[in-house]
Amino acid sequence: xxxxxxxxxRFAPSPTGFFHVGGARTAxxxxxLVKRLGGTFILRIEDxxxxxxDEAWTRGILNALTWLGLDxxxxxxxxxxxxxxxxxxxxxxxxxxxxxxxDCTREAIDARTKETKTPGYDGFCRERKxxxxxxxxxxxxxxxxxxxxxxxxxxxEVEFANETxxxxxxxKSNGDPLYVLAVVVDDIDMRITHIIRAEEHLPxxxxxxxxxxxxDEATLPLFAHLPVxxxxxxxxxxxxxxxVAVEDYRDLGFLPExxxxxxxxxxxxxxxxxxxxxxxxMITEFRLExxxxxxxxxxxxxxAHFNGLYIRGLSDQEFIERALPFVTGDHAxxxxxxxxxxxxxxxxxxxxxxxxxxxxxxxxxKFLFADPFVIDEAAFEKxxxxxxxxxxxxxxxxxxxxxxxFEPEQLKEILLLIGxxxxxxxxxxxxxxxxxTMGTSxxxxxxxxxxxLGRTETLARLDAAITAVGNAS
RNA sequence: GGCCCCAUCGUCUAGAGGCCUAGGACACCACCCUCUCAAGGUGGAGGCACGGGUUCGAAUCCCGUUGGGGCUACCA
Numbered sequence: 024x025x026x027x028x029x030x031x032x033r034f035a036p037s038p039t040g041f042f043h044v045g046g047a048r049t050a051x052x053x054x055x056l057v058k059r060l061g062g063t064f065i066l067r068i069e070d071x072x073x074x075x076x077d078e079a080w081t082r083g084i085l086n087a088l089t090w091l092g093l094d095x096x097x098x099x100x101x102x103x104x105x106x107x108x109x110x111x112x113x114x115x116x117x118x119x120x121x122x123x124x125x126d127c128t129r130e131a132i133d134a135r136t137k138e139t140k141t142p143g144y145d146g147f148c149r150e151r152k153x154x155x156x157x158x159x160x161x162x163x164x165x166x167x168x169x170x171x172x173x174x175x176x177x178x179x180e181v182e183f184a185n186e187t188x189x190x191x192x193x194x195k196s197n198g199d200p201l202y203v204l205a206v207v208v209d210d211i212d213m214r215i216t217h218i219i220r221a222e223e224h225l226p227x228x229x230x231x232x233x234x235x236x237x238x239d240e241a242t243l244p245l246f247a248h249l250p251v252x253x254x255x256x257x258x259x260x261x262x263x264x265x266x267v268a269v270e271d272y273r274d275l276g277f278l279p280e281x282x283x284x285x286x287x288x289x290x291x292x293x294x295x296x297x298x299x300x301x302x303x304x305m306i307t308e309f310r311l312e313x314x315x316x317x318x319x320x321x322x323x324x325x326x327a328h329f330n331g332l333y334i335r336g337l338s339d340q341e342f343i344e345r346a347l348p349f350v351t352g353d354h355a356x357x358x359x360x361x362x363x364x365x366x367x368x369x370x371x372x373x374x375x376x377x378x379x380x381x382x383x384x385x386x387x388x389k390f391l392f393a394d395p396f397v398i399d400e401a402a403f404e405k406x407x408x409x410x411x412x413x414x415x416x417x418x419x420x421x422x423x424x425x426x427x428x429f430e431p432e433q434l435k436e437i438l439l440l441i442g443x444x445x446x447x448x449x450x451x452x453x454x455x456x457x458x459x460t461m462g463t464s465x466x467x468x469x470x471x472x473x474x475x476l477g478r479t480e481t482l483a484r485l486d487a488a489i490t491a492v493g494n495a496s
Numbered sequence: 497g498g499c500c501c502c503a504u505c506g507u508c509u510a511g512a513g514g515c516c517u518a519g520g521a522c523a524c525c526a527c528c529c530u531c532u533c534a535a536g537g538u539g540g541a542g543g544c545a546c547g548g549g550u551u552c553g554a555a556u557c558c559c560g561u562u563g564g565g566g567c568u569a570c571c572a
Contacts, residue, residue: 037572072571129569142498142568160570178501187499195570202572226500226567250502250565257564285508288521292509296520315509317502318565325508325522335535377534387533435531453531465533 030062032217034088034095035206037069038080041268042087044321045221045252045260048286052249053219054093055287055309065213066098071205073103087269091279092302097213102205105212109200112208112238113161113193121237122193124153125162143189161194163234171229176217176247176311183229191230203227207234210244219247219311222318223259247311250290253318260321267321276349276381277326281333285326289319299332331379342375343368349381356385357392366391366475373467390461391475396484398462406458407492412445413455414492419444420456421485429478431470438470459488 034050036042057064070076085099116122125148135145153159166185173181193204210218225248235243252260260267272282284300293300293308337345348354351362367388374387390396407413419441427433442452457469460481473481
């Protein structure tokens with residue numbers, strides 16, 4: 024085998040919006056194949072449509088791929104910079120008689136198809152021998168008969184009768200090449216061996232094959248069309264109506280490895296019941312031939328579950344590092360100078376067990392850092408105001424805590440005893456203390472939290488709660 | 497409308513003619529654990545779209561129907 028037989032795949036997103044999870048899965052499958060077979064992963068930006076493309080979106084795509092760890096070997100190439108290649112291919116196709124110029128307007132075409140009832144372009148300009156030039160689009164002459172077959176690694180043989188394929192435009196009337204042309208020219212030029220992309224491209228594939236063959240290339244690549252990702256209404260994930268941007272998930276506190284794991288299982292599964300796969304396992308076990316053919320719903324709940332598992336699998340140190348952006352940056356619910364890294368580190372293991380996304384962290388520790396300290400009204404009402412034993416308990420705790428060893432076990436024992444004096448289980452006794460000191464009825468373990476808070480602040484909050492009850496009555 | 501794709505619990509899936517009384521996971525419910533909430537553990541409910549074939553035997557193969565989706569641009 025020569026080097027030209029090396030596996031070469033490309034991921035070719037168009038920079039017309041946020042990079043979404045469907046694209047991420049396509050990129051992942053491409054990447055997995057390359058990693059196992061030792062091939063080359065090429066990144067190509069499909070920006071032939073100058074109107075809709077934006078460099079900012081390209082940066083977003085690059086950032087997201089990098090964050091996910093899907094590194095590429097060549098590129099990013101921009102189709103907008105490869106115009107000479109497309110022009111040369113068009114010249115070649117003119118010479119071989121595959122093309123003709125067309126000056127039909129959309130309206131004229133629609134008017135004619137309305138009468139004949141056969142949709143698509145009717146070949147009106149085929150024999151008019153118009154000279155190419157501005158104002159005239161260039162069309163590819165599709166054979167009137169015969170069948171074009173797509174050999175698809177995922178779907179098998181898919182046949183298209185040539186008579187159902189219209190003479191499609193490959194160069195706009197303003198001279199710009201169209202995607203269908205650029206993609207084929209680039210794939211030939213880049214010696215792509217596997218075209219792995221979403222199913223929505225399947226209908227245009229016979230056109231690509233026709234073009235490919237017309238350009239005299241005997242090296243047709245292998246195709247694999249992946250099922251689309253859908254929303255709860257079973258429609259293709261859309262940048263407009265669904266939350267699908269990879270960077271949204273990053274900002275919400277999803278881990279890239281969790282997202283990758285989840286995405287990998289959307290349309291493929293290993294040969295046993297495992298669901299947690301390392302990237303290494305994905306690489307060695309993933310097979311294009313095993314990819315499902317039906318659309319998959321992108322389920323955030325399930326993603327969150329995976330993310331929780333990954334978070335719990337982090338070491339203390341890793342967890343703290345990953346959490347940093349969420350407790351110090353824009354996500355924090357407190358000014359930077361109120362944050363105490365050591366206190367956070369002490370609480371980190373307790374937080375890690377309770378969250379599914381890193382974005383949930385601030386809520387758990389705002390009682391430590393937020394200024395001023397705020398108590399949830401409903402919780403205060405229920406656990407303190409409407410509990411006639413709340414004040415005695417708070418008072419007793421305050422007195423005992425002022426002289427106690429300020430350690431979790433001690434604090435717990437004390438509260439347990441106080442509760443027993445009122446014939447109360449610890450579960451109920453701790454409720455009023457929790458609300459008074461942490462501001463909510465649910466959260467991190469109470470006694471560790473009090474220690475983090477410190478004796479002085481704990482006593483102050485207990486006093487404040489007792490006073491607040493007096494003021495309320 | 498035309499062309500194409502798809503069809504196992506609500507969701508993601510296992511299932512390559514007998515291993516299926518259809519397995520796992522998320523979500524849901526119950527219980528256990530427990531200072532709250534989680535996490536964890538145990539158990540439960542829940543599915544082969546329908547109709548014809550083929551076969552001794554079909555979730556698995558074939559045909560049809562129905563349903564869903566994609567494409568149908570001088571977008572990608």
